[in-house]
Amino acid sequence: MTKKISTKDFRSILRFLRKNFPIECPVVIKRFPKKKECDTVRFNGKVYTVYIDSSLTRQELIDTIIHFYAHIMCIDSSYNHDAEWGKKYADIYSKFLEFEIN
C-alpha cells in the first residue's frame, strides 16, 4: 500500500517519540522532495535535523524516522548499524507498535 501520511498522523508519531524516547537536544524532522539531500541526519551542536524524502509512504516514513531516532540515541558510541543501534531500533519499534494498537 502506498498511503502517504497525514500531517496530524505525522505529528502524533513525533509526539510519541519525544515523550517515550527523550533526547537531550531537540530533533527536527524535515520532509523534502527527493531532489534535495534526504535520508541524512545533521547535528549543529544544538539540534538534530533529520531530512526525509517526502514521497515516502506512511510505513516507509515510520521505518525511516525510527531508524534515525535509533542512530541519534546511540550517536556517541556508534555510527553504524551494529548491535547497539539494532537494540535501540527494536526498543523504539516495539513501543511504537504498542502505541499504534492502542
Ligand SMILES: [Zn+2]
Ligand atoms: Zn542508518
